[in-house]
Amino acid sequence: MTTLQGAVVLVVGASGGLGSRIAAELESRGAVVARSSKSAGHDLRDPAVVREVLHDTNAEHGRLDGLVIASGVVAFGDASDLEPATVDELFAVNTTSAVELIVQSQPYLAASSRDGREPFVVTLSGVVAETPVAGLAAYSASKAGLAAFVVAAAREYRRAGIRILDARPGHTGTALSEHPIAGSAPRFGAALDPDLVAARIVTAIADGEKDLPSTAF
Template identity: 60%
Template structure:
């Protein structure tokens, strides 16, 4: 069990539907939550920028002199045939969904390792989603960006456990947030009813507290 009371947690993508709920629920569990998003007055970050991740992590760690947790809830989506996706869309999908999380984890590792050495239970949460398990037609490029993230977290978790840093990759199915209503490209298909974002966020926070190390799509079967 992990006690979140007083833990300093950075939520990246905290202005999004799921990120905002994760922030609220982490605070309810006792964490000190630092919020980051493109439009926020403090800890704002454009994750398409190569240097944004390192700058953001250092700024977050400086607020309270430490960092105990990192939740990466930022992401972008695009729809359409694989043969028609534009270079600009490909670039942004991988910049935000893959490269930014890799850079955030890289930059956060020294701070999280220090938290572990001080007796804490540091963690990282990534959200690759069900498409990392089951790449989806009409979402080929998006699926690829998320599958790459899942591969990174799977390998990185084996490395970082030596420093007592836990990575949880969450792979919920389609969740009823507004992400699909503002894609980089294309139009969302008619999805069936998705998971309740409040329940998805609650499941992730429970995994953090309970010491879980992975959240496959099946772990969200009751999040409706």
Template identity: 50%
Template sequence: MTTISGNHFLVIGATGVLGGAVARQLVTAGARVTLSGRSAEKLVNLAEELGDAVVKTIPADLTHPGAPAEIADACGDLDGLVYAAGVVAFGPVSELDDETLDELLLVNLMAYIRLIRAVLPQLQRDSVVIQVSAVVAESPTAGMAAYSASKAALSAFGKALTLETRRQGIRVIDVRPPHTETGLVDRAIAGSAPRLPQGKDPEAVAERIVAAMVDGEKDLPASAFS
């Protein structure tokens, strides 16, 4: 079991639909949160909504290599981390340009690895780390090869991180939800999304994530959201 009430969680990607939903669920459960996202304006709005539960807001652009360390320096000791930042791109590999590839890997993978490296000394014993991957980590999809690869690499990193941090009592949960109605597909950094079925409700996905944190679960595959 993980205690939520009174504990301090860093939420990365808090200005996104899913990140914001997780932050709300944590606060509802009594947590204190530090919020980070690219949009300073959206961070202010979310902080006003969540009130005194917000310890700090940290605007940051994760495409900048120094941003993860700056976030870690600003947030202090932590009882948990939620990494809900991400970007998506569509199209065949033959049309994949370097700029798109770099941003996919920077935001979906590299920034997370850099952030973990920076915050490990600040994570208290019995902390929980949530890394939001995607169903494509389990089922790589044509037209999303680079995105699928970035999420599969994130999942692999999390499995190794679990082994490295278990003596510190840190639990890493790799979350691989099915398509969720976050609007991310409409903000693709390249290409256009194919026709997709109705996705999961982000509030329900966030609720399931926080329940897993509390209940001591160690993995959340796509099937966990059925």
């Protein structure tokens, strides 16, 4: 079990459909939530901004006990029609910035562990990391890259007392698909309820779970 009461958690992508719900759910369980989002002027593709956000969170609250990375962008279309700029943006936001957050948060989370708490990182690679989807080739690849990094990094971070949990829900009913950086969304099947997805993720944090495959939703 991980105690969320009083835990300081930074939620990245906190203005998004899922990030906002995860932040609210964490607060309902007593966590102190710091929010970061592109709408707040935080372009986390820049490692210097990542450093600033983490430093400011630690400076304001005195520590960092958890990090939830819920930011992301999506693009639709055939693989043969992909523009280089689209691929660059997908990987910069979905993969590289998430990796940078995990890397730069390590000293803060390790300090939390040394102080006797149970620090964690949550990533949201989604079902496409397990089953890449036609029409979403580059998006699937960007999320699969993040998931692969997490599998390996989690083994290393465990030595410092830090748990990394990757969540891979199926298509969830948020507005992400309505604002792609390229292409138009295909017709999806029934969407998962974002409130239930957020609650399931926070329950997994509290219960000490180490992985949330698509079958967990």
